[in-house]
Each structure stands twice: as structure tokens, then as C-alpha cells.
Amino acid sequence: EPIDNGISLQLAQAFVQDPLELRPPAITSFSLYVYNTTELDLATELQTTLATYSIAAAGVIEESFLGQNGVMAAAYSPDGLFFGMGKATQLPDGRVIVFVGRSVADTADTFQQLFTIIETSMVTDTTISPTPPQYGINWITESTAADGETAFLDLADITLAPHNDIRDGVLFAVDSFPQVGLIQINPHNGMVENQYAIPDEGLAQALVASSDGTIYVADVVCGCVQEFQTNSGWQQPVMSDFSADAPYSLTVDNDGNLYATDILDGEIVVRVYRNGQEETITFSEPLFSQPLLATNRANQVFALDESGELFSLEDGVFVSHTTLNTTGNITDVAFDAFNRPATTSSDGIFIFDAQGEVIENIGNLIASPDSFVAGDIYSPRSVAISADNTIYVVDSDGTYSRINAFNRGIAQHRLGNLQLVSDVVVGGTLTRDSGRHSWLFAGNSGEEIVLSAIDASGFGAVNVALRLYAPDGQEIAFNLDADSEEAILPTIFDAQLGPLTLPTSGIYYVAVEREDGEGDYRLALTTTKNSTYPATLNGFLEEAIPRQRWQIEFTAGDTIHITLAAQTANLDPIIRLYGADGSLIAENDDGEFIAPDAELIFTVPNNGVYLVEATRFSGFGPYLLTIEGE
Structure with missing residues (x-):
């Protein structure tokens, strides 16, 4: 339909006459706008367009779209019921393209796949045939x-x-x-x-x-x-x-x-x-x-x-x-x-x-x-x-x-959904032509996270860097060549952010960049979880998930017994215990009677919240973490 300085196309994942009539109720829908003007600010136009879907994007980040430099934004509606995202760019002929969509929050993962399918099918000239979306690997x-x-x-x-x-x-x-x-x-x-x-x-x-x-x-x-x-x-x-x-x-x-x-x-x-x-x-x-x-x-x-x-x-x-x-x-x-x-x-x-x-x-x-x-x-x-x-x-x-x-909703050169989930490894291939991949995750104010990106070859085929952007689009962390010993990563060609505490709630953006070389990388988000004791907790450690952490409140004078038992011969685990201020209180690699599994017995000095960390000396695999009083 005609709009000021251009045209728009409305799409909905349903059989309807007018997709605009479906907002609300909660039907996945998209809008594509083509403006015949060069007088638009991409960031402002994208945020304004998302607002018509009741999606309040606080900022944007740089992201390629239709083969051009552009911007991207993603956010939830103020009531948390809907998730929306969009991209905008300016073509060489001056036209401005804005593509946005929205779904209910519970279907954000499949919505993002559909967004990718539609984006991939777009062409900018009638002489070009759209490429049907190909099947990619989700996991x-x-x-x-x-x-x-x-x-x-x-x-x-x-x-x-x-x-x-x-x-x-x-x-x-x-x-x-x-x-x-x-x-x-x-x-x-x-x-x-x-x-x-x-x-x-x-x-x-x-x-x-x-x-x-x-x-x-x-x-x-x-x-x-x-x-x-x-x-x-x-x-x-x-x-x-x-x-x-x-x-x-x-x-x-x-x-x-x-x-x-x-x-x-x-x-x-x-x-x-x-x-x-x-x-x-x-x-x-x-x-x-x-x-x-x-x-x-x-x-x-x-x-x-x-x-x-x-x-x-x-x-x-x-x-x-x-x-x-x-x-x-x-x-x-x-x-x-x-x-x-x-x-x-x-x-x-x-x-x-x-x-x-x-x-x-x-x-x-x-x-x-x-x-x-x-x-x-x-x-x-x-x-x-x-x-x-x-x-x-x-x-x-x-x-x-x-x-x-x-x-089909997995973009070329990628493995996994666009939106990161804690303790789920995704990845991709960085090349000279595709040297930056953006990912998303929903974060909460005060939440502690770790992001790890590793060279999948293990010998430095690609040197990766990590950037983290807040919901307003501002860069808040960067890492290149992490200290592999401190970060517990395989090589110096890997990158890690954290543990760090998120300043606000919203959609965060993660950029994995190619600093040098070409090849596959693996990326994982790990969030610190809350638990009580006694507790028996399951987890999994590997190169891209080198540590998992739990916050637990202990009472002064209690004696706590913690064991970390590998569920496969591949894994040699380590336990670390941190105070609320982040200081290391105790650690163990090999328990006296259960080596190579790990064990800690300690008396709580003060009331408060402590961090129990499961990490590894070497290997990978599932583990069982047991926390109990004596």
C-alpha cells in the first residue's frame, strides 16, 4: 500500500485479508517499508517503526542487511507479552528499506527463524531471482x-x-x-x-x-x-x-x-x-x-x-x-x-x-x-x-x-538460533566476506553472565573477538585474545567476556568478529543460577562452556560438603567456592578419596550468598554437583 515517500508490504502468518487487523491479537506479522528518499535516519526510522508494533527498542546496533551496512534492533513490548525485531538499510540507489516483525514472546525462537527466511528471500532488483531458503543446522x-x-x-x-x-x-x-x-x-x-x-x-x-x-x-x-x-x-x-x-x-x-x-x-x-x-x-x-x-x-x-x-x-x-x-x-x-x-x-x-x-x-x-x-x-x-x-x-x-x-530459519554460515540460550553452544563460520556475526539474548538487571567464543579448529585458524552491547545499543564490553588460563579457554585465539553483571533488563546484542584468519567458531552464553541446599545439580562442561556457577545462601557455622563427580571418564572437574565479594575462598581438583572427582568440606564463616563454581582441569562431559550440610 502507498505510504509517504514509498510503499509498504504487510505479511502475517495466517489466512487474513489485512495483516494490520491482527495486531492484536497475537498473530506473527511483518511489515516491509520501501522509502524513495535519502532524508531518513536509519536508527530513528527503525525504532519508530518497531514502536507501531508496541516494541520499545531502546537502541540499535550496526548490522548488515541486503548486502549493505545497516542497523538492527530487537526488544520486548513493555508488558513482556510480545517480541519484535527489525533491520534497516539504505541501498546504493538511495532507497531506504525497513523490515520489522513481531510475535508473542513465547514463540520468539521460531519467529526469529521466520524473520531470517523472509530476509533471505529478499532481492533488491526485479532482474534478480530470489534464492529459496536452504536448510541450515539449528543444533x-x-x-x-x-x-x-x-x-x-x-x-x-x-x-x-x-x-x-x-x-x-x-x-x-x-x-x-x-x-x-x-x-x-x-x-x-x-x-x-x-x-x-x-x-x-x-x-x-x-x-x-x-x-x-x-x-x-x-x-x-x-x-x-x-x-x-x-x-x-x-x-x-x-x-x-x-x-x-x-x-x-x-x-x-x-x-x-x-x-x-x-x-x-x-x-x-x-x-x-x-x-x-x-x-x-x-x-x-x-x-x-x-x-x-x-x-x-x-x-x-x-x-x-x-x-x-x-x-x-x-x-x-x-x-x-x-x-x-x-x-x-x-x-x-x-x-x-x-x-x-x-x-x-x-x-x-x-x-x-x-x-x-x-x-x-x-x-x-x-x-x-x-x-x-x-x-x-x-x-x-x-x-x-x-x-x-x-x-x-x-x-x-x-x-x-x-x-x-x-x-530453514538458520542464516548462512551459522549453527543455531539467533537468540542465545544459557549453556547451549551455537557457532558459525567467519570469512573475509562474512567477518562479523550478531546474536541476541534476553538479560535481566543484576544477572551474572559469561560469554565464551572459541576457535573450533583448536589451532588458531580464526582469531575471534567478542563485543557485548546493552539494550540501548551501547558497547559495554570487548575482549580479544583472552588469557586462556584465567578464562579456562583452549587457546589465546579465543575470547571471553565475564563473569560480568548486566546493568539493566532487555535484549542484549553479542557480536563475534574475525580479527584474523578464517574458520569455524563456537559460542556459548552461561548465566549464574540460583539454588538452595541440600541440592543435586546436573551440568555439562566443554571448551565453550568452561564453567557453570550457582548462587547459594549459606548460614554461618554450618559445615558444607560439596562433591563434583564427572559422569564420563573424559572430564576431570574442579570445584571453586567464592564469597559474595568475588574472592576465592577454596578450591579442589582431586578429592582425597574420590579423585579425579573434586570435593570440598568447609565451615561457613559468615551469613551470606556464596558462589559455587563447577569448572574443569581438562576434558568435557556431564557432571553431578552435590551440595549438602553435615
């Missing part, structure tokens, strides 16, 4: 034998347990080793949250989650389908008496009906558990092996056989629907948010159209798992797809496992 979770008892090396399947049809809740994977069993993963950052061994030394072959969060696991040892509830654990098997090597695959429809493959009298069938009763479904033509089952978001149930023929359930029979034009050994099938089939196979990860033709190949299939960069896949085993079209892929061969979260 990678990896496990190797070095993780010890917690290692998951042979993941068989992966599924999402949705809270509802809009935002999927919990990611579950299952390992064929029964003592490893079911693994619960945060789908937004890849953090492993829990593990549950399979009962009776079972052998898991597949799993699926129903809409109410119930997890079903295909166990070929008991020839049954195990049931798991996150609040009460393993239940009695819900289906049993399957033939050898069955069930091979499972799915659940939106009505909660459970489908499992089986072989009855030499015939491949699908057994259905519906309202406490079982029935058997056959195929319109004979199959020679158990198929893979999946349900799309339109509640259609499908079966995919080894040849690529896709069957749909119609009137109680599986009939041929289409044939996927694929090669290789197919290992799994799922449907994306647009009801298109996606497969993992020995040839890679593919998405197909309605005619069965490949329309997208995701990731980079490599010949060896030993040389790996973000986006590489060696042995694709399973796939699950969320409502926002994040594609979770299991890459596992029995000696290692990687779970990859692919998403």
Missing part, C-alpha cells in the same frame, strides 16, 4: 563411546511428543542397547534431559508418540509394544504376541489409534490397537518385508515398502498411493508440515512431491564419519519433523550417534 547432539555409560551409539528411531498441533513439545530417541533405551531431548536446543532403560533387556526397533504424550516402543525381544509415560514410567505392554523380528515399525493417528507391522502366516499385515481392541489390516498387494509406517498431519496413515512404493490406508485396506523415486536402503519415513513425505536412506535425506519426485536433498552425505562438519551425514537412520518444519535426523552406525536439527 547437533553427538554421542561417542567416550561418553561412557551415558553413550547412545546405535539410535534406531526418533519421534516428537507434541503438546499440540502448533508447537511440538519433547523429542524422544531410542537406542537398540537396552541399558541406554529411551532418550528424552529438548527439541529446541538438543540438550539430553533424561534416559530410561528398556525393561527386561528389551531390544527397541522403533518408537512413536501419541498426541497425549504416550510413548510406544517396538520391542522385538518380547515381541510386543512397550508403553511409556513420562510421569509414571514403563507400563504393561499394550500389544504382544508378534512374530519374530516384529514389530518393525509403528505409527499413531490423531485419534490415538496405534498401528504396528507384523507377519501373520507369512503375510505382511498391520495390527491396529483401537479403543482397547485389536484388528488386522492387509495390503492390496503382497509385500516381501515389513514396511515403514507414518501418519501425516491430515491424519492419513501410510506404509512405505523397501522398493519405495507408498501405500495409503483407504477403507480399511492399504492401497498403492504413489512410488517415491528413490534409491538406496530406506530407513525411515515421516511427513513434513505440508504433508510431503521425507525419507532417510543410505543415499541421504530427501523430500518428495505428490508425484513421488525428489524436490529437496537435505544435508551432505559423506564417505566417512571421521571427518565431520555441520550438515554432514554418514548413516541416516531416522527422521521426525515438527509443526514448524524443523527436520530432526538421526545419524548413527553403532559406534557413534548424531542428532541433527535442520531448519
Whole structure:
């Protein structure tokens, strides 16, 4: 629509006539303004435009936009209900471009991905074709034998347990080793949250989650389908008496009906558990092996056989629907948010159209798992797809496992969401053409943080610097070539800010810059957390997360016993105790009877808040921090 000195385009993530009518209520929406004038101040115009969305940005930082120098701002609404961000720049022909958007605060992560997708699709000339957004890596979770008892090396399947049809809740994977069993993963950052061994030394072959969060696991040892509830654990098997090597695959429809493959009298069938009763479904033509089952978001149930023929359930029979034009050994099938089939196979990860033709190949299939960069896949085993079209892929061969979260909303040369989350590692690639990456995080006044950026090569391929900007856009901290011993970082080419205390609440900006060289970097934000005692706390240390800290109030005269136990042989931990003034009170590397784990026993001299720090002498991995009185 026309505006003073230009035009505007309004977009909303909904089917509406006028996106402006949607603010409020809480619908994700965007505005793009093109001004045919050179008389605008970019910072002022961006902040003013965000204010029309009730987003009060206190300042801006420099940021590239449409290949030009520009500005960026992000903030919450005064009531904290909405999150918004925007960018502005001036093109060589003099036009000023302002792009802003807003969503409810709870969906800020997916909003930022959508913002990136739209930004990436923009071109400044009608002679240029927009580039479709490519899948980037949101996060990678990896496990190797070095993780010890917690290692998951042979993941068989992966599924999402949705809270509802809009935002999927919990990611579950299952390992064929029964003592490893079911693994619960945060789908937004890849953090492993829990593990549950399979009962009776079972052998898991597949799993699926129903809409109410119930997890079903295909166990070929008991020839049954195990049931798991996150609040009460393993239940009695819900289906049993399957033939050898069955069930091979499972799915659940939106009505909660459970489908499992089986072989009855030499015939491949699908057994259905519906309202406490079982029935058997056959195929319109004979199959020679158990198929893979999946349900799309339109509640259609499908079966995919080894040849690529896709069957749909119609009137109680599986009939041929289409044939996927694929090669290789197919290992799994799922449907994306647009009801298109996606497969993992020995040839890679593919998405197909309605005619069965490949329309997208995701990731980079490599010949060896030993040389790996973000986006590489060696042995694709399973796939699950969320409502926002994040594609979770299991890459596992029995000696290692990687779970990859692919998403179109990840900018080129980056790994991870734009908004940092405490203790979640992100990263990117710094080059001469892309020498500065900006990140965001929501900070609170008085909160203590540490930011660490490391050269991922470990030998100085890229020398990184860190800058921190307050919500008003003013630079408040800078570091280049951190003291690697004091900062507990691998090399002098790394950078660290903190521990430092945030002066105000709002959106902070982090810039990772290339000082010299080119290569990959890793970045992590760590916030100091509050706790009480007695307490048992879990954490994870690695090169980009060299320390984690807790504030705890102790009473004078109490004797406190603290132990820091590594949960893998890779980690050699250290405990440090600081007073409220930041002075070091005590530390321990190797406890007298528990080395190489660490232990402290001390008598509290004064009432007050103390800092307990978990850090490392060497290595990486999960740990258990126990704090108790004596």
C-alpha cells in the first residue's frame, strides 16, 4: 500500500485479508517499508517503526542487511507479552528499506527463524531471482563411546511428543542397547534431559508418540509394544504376541489409534490397537518385508515398502498411493508440515512431491564419519519433523550417534538460533566476506553472565573477538585474545567476556568478529543460577562452556560438603567456592578419596550468598554437583 515517500508490504502468518487487523491479537506479522528518499535516519526510522508494533527498542546496533551496512534492533513490548525485531538499510540507489516483525514472546525462537527466511528471500532488483531458503543446522547432539555409560551409539528411531498441533513439545530417541533405551531431548536446543532403560533387556526397533504424550516402543525381544509415560514410567505392554523380528515399525493417528507391522502366516499385515481392541489390516498387494509406517498431519496413515512404493490406508485396506523415486536402503519415513513425505536412506535425506519426485536433498552425505562438519551425514537412520518444519535426523552406525536439527530459519554460515540460550553452544563460520556475526539474548538487571567464543579448529585458524552491547545499543564490553588460563579457554585465539553483571533488563546484542584468519567458531552464553541446599545439580562442561556457577545462601557455622563427580571418564572437574565479594575462598581438583572427582568440606564463616563454581582441569562431559550440610 502507498505510504509517504514509498510503499509498504504487510505479511502475517495466517489466512487474513489485512495483516494490520491482527495486531492484536497475537498473530506473527511483518511489515516491509520501501522509502524513495535519502532524508531518513536509519536508527530513528527503525525504532519508530518497531514502536507501531508496541516494541520499545531502546537502541540499535550496526548490522548488515541486503548486502549493505545497516542497523538492527530487537526488544520486548513493555508488558513482556510480545517480541519484535527489525533491520534497516539504505541501498546504493538511495532507497531506504525497513523490515520489522513481531510475535508473542513465547514463540520468539521460531519467529526469529521466520524473520531470517523472509530476509533471505529478499532481492533488491526485479532482474534478480530470489534464492529459496536452504536448510541450515539449528543444533547437533553427538554421542561417542567416550561418553561412557551415558553413550547412545546405535539410535534406531526418533519421534516428537507434541503438546499440540502448533508447537511440538519433547523429542524422544531410542537406542537398540537396552541399558541406554529411551532418550528424552529438548527439541529446541538438543540438550539430553533424561534416559530410561528398556525393561527386561528389551531390544527397541522403533518408537512413536501419541498426541497425549504416550510413548510406544517396538520391542522385538518380547515381541510386543512397550508403553511409556513420562510421569509414571514403563507400563504393561499394550500389544504382544508378534512374530519374530516384529514389530518393525509403528505409527499413531490423531485419534490415538496405534498401528504396528507384523507377519501373520507369512503375510505382511498391520495390527491396529483401537479403543482397547485389536484388528488386522492387509495390503492390496503382497509385500516381501515389513514396511515403514507414518501418519501425516491430515491424519492419513501410510506404509512405505523397501522398493519405495507408498501405500495409503483407504477403507480399511492399504492401497498403492504413489512410488517415491528413490534409491538406496530406506530407513525411515515421516511427513513434513505440508504433508510431503521425507525419507532417510543410505543415499541421504530427501523430500518428495505428490508425484513421488525428489524436490529437496537435505544435508551432505559423506564417505566417512571421521571427518565431520555441520550438515554432514554418514548413516541416516531416522527422521521426525515438527509443526514448524524443523527436520530432526538421526545419524548413527553403532559406534557413534548424531542428532541433527535442520531448519530453514538458520542464516548462512551459522549453527543455531539467533537468540542465545544459557549453556547451549551455537557457532558459525567467519570469512573475509562474512567477518562479523550478531546474536541476541534476553538479560535481566543484576544477572551474572559469561560469554565464551572459541576457535573450533583448536589451532588458531580464526582469531575471534567478542563485543557485548546493552539494550540501548551501547558497547559495554570487548575482549580479544583472552588469557586462556584465567578464562579456562583452549587457546589465546579465543575470547571471553565475564563473569560480568548486566546493568539493566532487555535484549542484549553479542557480536563475534574475525580479527584474523578464517574458520569455524563456537559460542556459548552461561548465566549464574540460583539454588538452595541440600541440592543435586546436573551440568555439562566443554571448551565453550568452561564453567557453570550457582548462587547459594549459606548460614554461618554450618559445615558444607560439596562433591563434583564427572559422569564420563573424559572430564576431570574442579570445584571453586567464592564469597559474595568475588574472592576465592577454596578450591579442589582431586578429592582425597574420590579423585579425579573434586570435593570440598568447609565451615561457613559468615551469613551470606556464596558462589559455587563447577569448572574443569581438562576434558568435557556431564557432571553431578552435590551440595549438602553435615
